Amino acid sequence: MLKREFRKSYTERFGEDFVEKFVSKINEPYPQYLRVNTLKIKVDDLIQGLEKKGFIFKKIEGLNYGFRVVNEPFSISSTEEYLLGYFYLQDKSSMLCVEELNPKSSELVLDCCSAPGGKTSHIAQLMNNEGVIIALDDKSERLKSQLFNLQRLGVKNATTFKINALRVNSLGLLFDKILLDAPCSASGTVWRKKKRLKMVNKHEVLKSAELQKELLRKCSKVLKPDGLMVYSTCSIEKEENEDNVIFAAEELGLKIVKTKYLFPHTDNTIGFFYAVMKK
Amino acid sequence: MINNLSAKFEKDFGAAPIIPENHVILGKSLFEISRELKNMEFRFKPLAEGLLLARGANPCARLLELNKTKLRNVIVLNEKSAFLFTCSRKVMKKGIVKKKGNGPVYAAMNEKGEILGIIEYRDNIYSNKVNIGYYFEENKMDEVIF
Known part of the structure; x- marks a missing residue:
């Protein structure tokens, strides 16, 4: 199921039984998670309202607004609650990495590669719609979705620019916090998108890694002294993750506070990586 | 723009709308923004800023929501x-x-x-x-x- 080059790499890095457990898990149905949008509704009010319609939820440990959808009598995205922006469908891994950013309402926060706005809206929620978020992306179609999402979710402290994140310095701003959810090979998303198993290749991984290094370089220059950056990918490749963290520490002088991998068979999420870094 | 919006809103819904103090006009769109965003200036024109209240004289859901109790x-x-x-x-x-x-x-x-x-x-x-x-x-x- 997995290409041989990746099986070898995963076995060497994560152990003998990793591949078997990983492959076994991704053959199970992918779980649905939602984040309650506390900008618009209280957690209990939403959950109770949806439970009356037959939905069943299980709370995500450590996140009082995050839930796994255990029973879905009909598509949850066709509910009024969804259209009214009371919740956002988002993988647990994305919620956890924004939690690590821990944005405060007095801060100036950058969300690079922001579209379609899921993490941006989460940041806004944690900031209680105060302060300022600068959201950048350069893909027109995904930006359309972002504008709809931010509107639906009631986000009023975010400004969206159609700018490639490599040109972030042209804004002339320095940020307290930066979320760099970098474009990547997406090798960790195979549980959700099986076709990635055939599509992802080493050439793509190496090309992504080079772009990510450049993004890290640009972002580190617009991070304030003592500022915090969270770098994340939905990849489980060393070149895009550990190697880039080493680059950030050795070449850019960032202090690595924490790194974490998330896997389908250990964490019930897509494959994901994040690193918390300080300047 | 706000005058046209207010006039049309009053004609359609029976009362002039309350518009949040922290707002900005970008092109033909009116946005509600955070207090901190109001104090910022940018080198480039953003695609969008904050929460859309109206496009031209057409109100969005947020403006109706803010004025819910006044709607006739x-x-x-x-x-x-x-x-x-x-x-x-x-x-x-x-x-x-x-x-x-x-x-x-x-x-x-x-x-x-x-x-x-x-x-x-x-x-x-x-x-x-x-x-x-x-x-x-x-x-x-x-x-x-x-």
């Missing part, structure tokens, strides 16, 4: 009709739980008082002018965010 022309829909309304269907008379005011434009709400969109009454038909379900309609994405 309101139609409240039952559960089934509210769902169909968010699928861009027109409104059947049997789906109307309560009607307030004389139109021809009404704010559409569900029984919980949540804003769903705008209804236009003409030639004995309650048509769906705009609704929160536009998110799902790709052909609408180019036209309007409500």
Whole structure:
């Protein structure tokens, strides 16, 4: 199921039984998670309202607004609650990495590669719609979705620019916090998108890694002294993750506070990586 | 722009709208923004800033929500009709739980008082002018965010 080059790499890095457990898990149905949008509704009010319609939820440990959808009598995205922006469908891994950013309402926060706005809206929620978020992306179609999402979710402290994140310095701003959810090979998303198993290749991984290094370089220059950056990918490749963290520490002088991998068979999420870094 | 918006809003819904103090106009769009965002200046024009309140003289859901208690022309829909309304269907008379005011434009709400969109009454038909379900309609994405 997995290409041989990746099986070898995963076995060497994560152990003998990793591949078997990983492959076994991704053959199970992918779980649905939602984040309650506390900008618009209280957690209990939403959950109770949806439970009356037959939905069943299980709370995500450590996140009082995050839930796994255990029973879905009909598509949850066709509910009024969804259209009214009371919740956002988002993988647990994305919620956890924004939690690590821990944005405060007095801060100036950058969300690079922001579209379609899921993490941006989460940041806004944690900031209680105060302060300022600068959201950048350069893909027109995904930006359309972002504008709809931010509107639906009631986000009023975010400004969206159609700018490639490599040109972030042209804004002339320095940020307290930066979320760099970098474009990547997406090798960790195979549980959700099986076709990635055939599509992802080493050439793509190496090309992504080079772009990510450049993004890290640009972002580190617009991070304030003592500022915090969270770098994340939905990849489980060393070149895009550990190697880039080493680059950030050795070449850019960032202090690595924490790194974490998330896997389908250990964490019930897509494959994901994040690193918390300080300047 | 705000004068035109206020005049049309008062004509359609019966009262001049309350517009948040922290707002900005970008092109023909009016946005509600955070206090901190109001104090910022940018080198480039953003695509969007904050929460859309109106496009030209056309109010968005947020502006209706902020002025909910002042609206004179309101139609409240039952559960089934509210769902169909968010699928861009027109409104059947049997789906109307309560009607307030004389139109021809009404704010559409569900029984919980949540804003769903705008209804236009003409030639004995309650048509769906705009609704929160536009998110799902790709052909609408180019036209309007409500």
